[in-house]
Amino acid sequence: MTNELETIAKDIAHGVSVLLAQLNKNKDAAAIIKRSRLQVGIFDFARFVYKNGEMYLYTSDDDFSDADMHYEGSNTTGVLTDPEAAKQLEPLLHTALQPVIAQYTELPVLDYRFRVYGQVLVGGRRIAIAPYNHTSESRRAQLLTTIAQYIDQHIDNGQYPTKELDTFFLSRHLLDEGLFQPPEASRIMAIFDKICQLNKANKEALARHRHYIINALQQWAEEVFIPRFYTVAKATFQPTVYTLQADHPAVDPGLLDLLVYTAVMIIKYSPSYSQSSGIRLAELAGELGSGAATTLLQSGTGKFKAVATSSVQLQCNDILGTVSIQVRQENEEAYQQALEYLIGLLEEDFPHSYAIELKSKVKNFLPIKNTGKKSTHRFFANALAYKALFPLLEQYARVAMSQPYEWYTDADAEICCLPGTYAVFGLGLASTDYFQLVQDYMKQVDTEHQSVQNHFTQALISQYGVNADTIPTIFRCLLACQDMKPIRELQVFEQPVYAPLLLELVRELPGHEIEHIMGLIWGGTQKLAAIAKKKGADPALEGVLAAATK
Numbered sequence: 001m002t003n004e005l006e007t008i009a010k011d012i013a014h015g016v017s018v019l020l021a022q023l024n025k026n027k028d029a030a031a032i033i034k035r036s037r038l039q040v041g042i043f044d045f046a047r048f049v050y051k052n053g054e055m056y057l058y059t060s061d062d063d064f065s066d067a068d069m070h071y072e073g074s075n076t077t078g079v080l081t082d083p084e085a086a087k088q089l090e091p092l093l094h095t096a097l098q099p100v101i102a103q104y105t106e107l108p109v110l111d112y113r114f115r116v117y118g119q120v121l122v123g124g125r126r127i128a129i130a131p132y133n134h135t136s137e138s139r140r141a142q143l144l145t146t147i148a149q150y151i152d153q154h155i156d157n158g159q160y161p162t163k164e165l166d167t168f169f170l171s172r173h174l175l176d177e178g179l180f181q182p183p184e185a186s187r188i189m190a191i192f193d194k195i196c197q198l199n200k201a202n203k204e205a206l207a208r209h210r211h212y213i214i215n216a217l218q219q220w221a222e223e224v225f226i227p228r229f230y231t232v233a234k235a236t237f238q239p240t241v242y243t244l245q246a247d248h249p250a251v252d253p254g255l256l257d258l259l260v261y262t263a264v265m266i267i268k269y270s271p272s273y274s275q276s277s278g279i280r281l282a283e284l285a286g287e288l289g290s291g292a293a294t295t296l297l298q299s300g301t302g303k304f305k306a307v308a309t310s311s312v313q314l315q316c317n318d319i320l321g322t323v324s325i326q327v328r329q330e331n332e333e334a335y336q337q338a339l340e341y342l343i344g345l346l347e348e349d350f351p352h353s354y355a356i357e358l359k360s361k362v363k364n365f366l367p368i369k370n371t372g373k374k375s376t377h378r379f380f381a382n383a384l385a386y387k388a389l390f391p392l393l394e395q396y397a398r399v400a401m402s403q404p405y406e407w408y409t410d411a412d413a414e415i416c417c418l419p420g421t422y423a424v425f426g427l428g429l430a431s432t433d434y435f436q437l438v439q440d441y442m443k444q445v446d447t448e449h450q451s452v453q454n455h456f457t458q459a460l461i462s463q464y465g466v467n468a469d470t471i472p473t474i475f476r477c478l479l480a481c482q483d484m485k486p487i488r489e490l491q492v493f494e495q496p497v498y499a500p501l502l503l504e505l506v507r508e509l510p511g512h513e514i515e516h517i518m519g520l521i522w523g524g525t526q527k528l529a530a531i532a533k534k535k536g537a538d539p540a541l542e543g544v545l546a547a548a549t550k
Helices: 002-025 029-035 083-104 137-156 163-176 185-199 203-228 253-269 272-287 289-299 331-347 375-383 387-400 421-430 432-444 452-464 469-480 489-493 499-506 509-522 525-532 539-548
Strands: 042-052 055-059 069-072 110-122 125-135 230-235 238-244 312-317 322-327 355-359
Touching: 002 042, 002 069, 055 375, 055 499, 055 539, 083 110, 083 125, 083 238, 110 137, 137 163, 137 185, 137 432, 137 469, 163 185, 163 203, 185 203, 185 253, 185 355, 203 253, 203 272, 203 322, 238 272, 238 539, 272 289, 289 312, 312 331, 331 375, 331 387, 355 375, 355 525, 387 421, 387 432, 421 432, 421 452, 432 452, 432 469, 452 469, 469 499, 469 509, 489 499, 499 509, 499 539, 509 525, 509 539, 525 539
Parallel strands: 042 110, 322 355
Antiparallel strands: 042 055, 055 069, 110 125, 230 238, 312 322
């Protein structure tokens, strides 16, 4: 058995050797690492899946990427018949891998630390093999020196924006326990804050720096810190389950603060679909004894003060993204103060995905089907009862809808919608003065994930009809609508007075958008073609067809 296991170990090691030779040949590693002084190598791991001499090798850690290499070794069918045999393979494999990795230990194709891990198939089961870890102490020392110099020159004494790629590597290095054991939490947070400060003049660049920092923090939290205290059960398309270990080690207060810092960064600066991950980390930090995490979940960071007047009481939680509005007196002043409060929040650093928790005796909703009856919706429908507040509602809407891919968090599935939606819809139905606002809103709609605009468009047509004054706005709405049956009222475009206007509107559009419009009016190009051939049909209809195939 020992000889057979040695054969398997040598086969796997040889496969890794062939992979590394291939990577070293195909990658100009020396040129790549010149992009940032903080990068010392490219690859930090290789993984394998082995079965009876056949092996797939990867440099990615997900289950969806294709293998980097397929290798055929000796046929060893019948050797690995139980998990114990697989465990006996581990020391033999580690011994075989040592000289293979040593050949590349000082070359830039590998990082200062390189890990080989994988699985062997035994009786239809995948048995994990303990990883082989190799560290180049000379390159580690060199990297630590470079990191210290970089922080001194560009962070502590820095006065200018830093490079995004430098932040990518620095954020990972600072959280790498192979370099810093344990990580110095307060120092790390100070460095990350300084990077954001140095890059705040360029909003887009700042967002990218934060993205790299957040990714590094989240990876550290979920893969390094949390598993020390929780049993983690992951399942595809299911929430991760964390079970606190009864005999978990003592929690380092500094690292617990870093976990809370991670949660806040995710909640405040990540896309709305990621914010639940930050909230979960804050909850776990609270379970581990962080009073700060508990306070954050209950009342937010404390940055935004509560407001109380005779008409309304206002408060918010910028961690959970909630705004509480308690209307004490149902009058214009109450809703004016609430709208001004909302605008002030959004003009600061409040999350652009949020929900309103409303306490009010009035229960108005917009006269639009399938928009839901959530608390946020009710607040704006109530406010729309006061015509004097229309300009303020428009001001709110423009601020609220300024950020793409944000949502009212109390409206999901088929009623999900961009912040500002209820104000825009209500104003659009109240007055043609707000048609430009409607058009601007429709340009912002994420048509892949939102459909309430379909129902608003139907309501708009019912309210105002289809005529020369309404067509430009209706047309913009149609471009944002998805999966709708043809709208009967739009067949007025067959009339000589409106067909040329339609041609003018579609002339500059790409063909697929013109086909989309024709589908909403007639059900498709074939039906329009049949109509255009009829005696007396306006020639502009042929022009619309031609534009669709340009």
